[in-house]
Amino acid sequence: MDPGCLPGGLGVSANGYVSIYLGLCAEVNIAVTFAVALLDKFGHTKRVSRVNHRFDGTGDVKKLPSSGWNDFIAHSDILDASKNILGDDDELTLVVSIEIEQPATVFDPIDAEHTLVKMIQGMFRDEETADVLFEVSKMEANEDGSKRGKSYIHFPAHRSILQGCAPMLAALFGTSNKGELATVAVHDVKPKVFRLLLWYVYGGTVSNEALKADAKDIVDAADKYSIVDLKLAAEAALVESTNITVEFED
Incomplete structure (x- = not known):
C-alpha cells in the first residue's frame, strides 16, 4: 500500500484543500479498512x-487503484499558526x-481437491456439526496395576463422510x-489408535x-x-521397525 499526500494526491484535490489517497501497488485483490490521522507538532x-x-490491484504503478479524500484538510488550516499543525x-x-x-473460507474451484480436503479436516471431531458419536472404551488401572474399570473417549463424526470414506464405520450406526x-x-x-484411524478418514496424514x-x-x-491404504502404510511401518536376525550354524 502506498499513501500519497500531494496537492492533488492521486486524484484532483478540492479547491483550497490537500488530498490524501491510499494506492495499491501489488497485483492482488484485497478489502481493507484504513484510517489517516493528522497530528500537530505536539503529537x-x-x-x-x-x-x-x-x-x-493491477500491478501497474501508472494506474494505481486508490481510495481517499480530495478535501482532507484546508490549506488555510495547515498554515494557521494557532493550530500548530506544521x-x-x-x-x-x-x-x-x-x-x-x-x-x-470458501470453496476454491482452482484448487478444488486441496480446498475440499482442508474443509473436511476442519470438521474432524467437530461437535457442533456431528451427527454420529463413537464412544471408545479405555481401561482404567489402579496405582498397583490392577484394573479399575472402563471410561469412554468421545469421537464425534459425520455420517456422510464416513459413508464416503469408511463405509464399515458408517455401517455401525x-x-x-x-x-x-x-x-x-x-x-x-x-482410543489413540481410533483417533489416528478417524483422522485418516477425514483426510489427515499419519x-x-x-x-x-x-x-x-x-x-x-x-x-x-476396511481402511486399506492406512493398513498398507502401517504394515510397511511394521516391517520397517521389525528387526530380523538370521543365525547360521557352523
Whole structure:
C-alpha cells in the first residue's frame, strides 16, 4: 500500500484543500479498512478520516487503484499558526493504520481437491456439526496395576463422510435416527489408535513415527474397518521397525 499526500494526491484535490489517497501497488485483490490521522507538532490528533474499500490491484504503478479524500484538510488550516499543525521544519505528520479484512473460507474451484480436503479436516471431531458419536472404551488401572474399570473417549463424526470414506464405520450406526445423535460403543480399538484411524478418514496424514509406535494395533483396526491404504502404510511401518536376525550354524 502506498499513501500519497500531494496537492492533488492521486486524484484532483478540492479547491483550497490537500488530498490524501491510499494506492495499491501489488497485483492482488484485497478489502481493507484504513484510517489517516493528522497530528500537530505536539503529537495531538487534529483530524481522523476512515474508510472501507476493496482494491483490485493491477500491478501497474501508472494506474494505481486508490481510495481517499480530495478535501482532507484546508490549506488555510495547515498554515494557521494557532493550530500548530506544521512542525518546526514545516512538515505534516500523518499516521496511517490499515486493517485487511480476512475472507471467509470458501470453496476454491482452482484448487478444488486441496480446498475440499482442508474443509473436511476442519470438521474432524467437530461437535457442533456431528451427527454420529463413537464412544471408545479405555481401561482404567489402579496405582498397583490392577484394573479399575472402563471410561469412554468421545469421537464425534459425520455420517456422510464416513459413508464416503469408511463405509464399515458408517455401517455401525445403521439407518438414520431422525435427527438425533446416533451413538455406538467401540471396545476393540485403543482410543489413540481410533483417533489416528478417524483422522485418516477425514483426510489427515499419519506420521511415520505414529505408524511405527502402534503399527500392529493400526493394522488390526484398519483391517477390521476396511481402511486399506492406512493398513498398507502401517504394515510397511511394521516391517520397517521389525528387526530380523538370521543365525547360521557352523
